[in-house]
Amino acid sequence: MAPLLIYGLVFIGVTAITGVIFFILGEGTAKTAERLDLFTGRKKKDDEATTILKKTALDRDKKSLLAALTPNVPSLQKLIVQADANITPSTFMVISLILAALGFTASWLAGVKLYLAPLLGLLLAVIPFAWLMHKRSSRLKTFASQLPESLELVARALRAGHSLAAGLHVVAEEMPSPIADEFNRVYEEQNLGIPIDEALKSMTERVPNLDLRFFVTSVCIQRTTGGDLAEILDKIGYVIRERFRILGQVKALTAEGRLSGVILMALPFLLFLIMLHIKYDYVEKLWTHPLGVKMAVGALIMQLVGALVIRHIVNIKV
Incomplete structure (x- = not known):
């Protein structure tokens, strides 16, 4: 890849991230300044009410740029409320997209094959969701x-x-x-x-x-x-x-079964990483050869089915 193209991609990525950060901070600063003006009397409530009445339908339906560019997910809003997280759904989605883009770009620049780069991007994009679910679960348990x-x-x-x-x-x-x-x-x-x-x-x-x-x-x-x-x-x-x-x-009573489930679920991935480090060309067949791809997909499906079965066995509701 041409160095000029690499520098251009890095510049665009850094500029986009910086712009989003300044937009988020600027939006909060503007709201704070507006509240201070109202509190100190520099902005009267009557003037504010008059301004509201003069707004057009477009102004009344106006949303922030983040809310307009990101989808409205009611379930995400509900999860944020249940987790008591101080973040808006639009900001949350933007953070996930930025992490996904960073993971994809880092993998690409590191020389990872193009069809493997989205995996790292997907893993980084899931981090905010994992944090949100952990925060929600911890709060509900408490x-x-x-x-x-x-x-x-x-x-x-x-x-x-x-x-x-x-x-x-x-x-x-x-x-x-x-x-x-x-x-x-x-x-x-x-x-x-x-x-x-x-x-x-x-x-x-x-x-x-x-x-x-x-x-x-x-x-x-x-x-x-x-x-x-x-x-x-x-x-x-x-x-x-x-x-x-x-x-x-x-x-x-079910601790042994739960521990066995964790070990059985983690063992294939651990062995995969070890083999990837020891003998890369041996593991590479799983995504370069058609039969290897089918074997990998079948293994993941059976792994998922096994996880669901073990969870059903040890998950006893009281």
């Missing part, structure tokens, strides 16, 4: 572990004569994040006039936890039919703790 104690706090507040909203406020004040943040949001929403039932249902959308759904359903039914909500919450907390105890026993 929330689930904090829920029994939080329900007990609400039950104690109810027995002390406080309202349900006051009990939620106690959890927001006494418990750590993330459950404190979610309960505080419910408390603030009902203070703003949103029915507490609707605020609780919104929380179940942000936190897809089965035990939390039991709690919200119990509150909704109790507010309709009546009953001792404190006793109901105590029983729900007891059931959750017992389920955690049984789940721990199940994990201990």
Whole structure:
């Protein structure tokens, strides 16, 4: 490849990345400056309202450049909310695309064969999604572990004569994040006039936890039919703790199977990397020869089927 073409590609890539970074930072700075102007009085609310009324339909539907250039993925937005990640879907997609482009370009410039370069790009593009799923999973696990104690706090507040909203406020004040943040949001929403039932249902959308759904359903039914909500919450907390105890026993009994599954899944890829380093021409047949390609595809399919079977065996729901 001509050196001039290589330099041109590197220049275009660096310029694009720098432009995206400055665009993201500039958008946040503009919003901050606008809020400061409104707070200090340099920009009046009446003027802002007048400006809004004068906007055309195109201005009202105006979106940022990132949002316009990236697809709107509702499931991605939902994952970001559940993970409590401070990032927009459009920015997230741009980061993934940049990593994919960097991986492809680096592989190409390193002399890797053209049909293998997309693999590194795909691996780098998956990194933000893996980070998001890990952050979401960690947050949901922490929330689930904090829920029994939080329900007990609400039950104690109810027995002390406080309202349900006051009990939620106690959890927001006494418990750590993330459950404190979610309960505080419910408390603030009902203070703003949103029915507490609707605020609780919104929380179940942000936190897809089965035990939390039991709690919200119990509150909704109790507010309709009546009953001792404190006793109901105590029983729900007891059931959750017992389920955690049984789940721990199940994990201990299935630890050997899960470890075997991890080893069996990692062993073929580890051997592939070792053979790739020791005898490259031997492994090269897997993607240069038609029969080798079929063998590699068949091995990957069987590997996937085996992973699903092992996961089905050791994944015991409690």
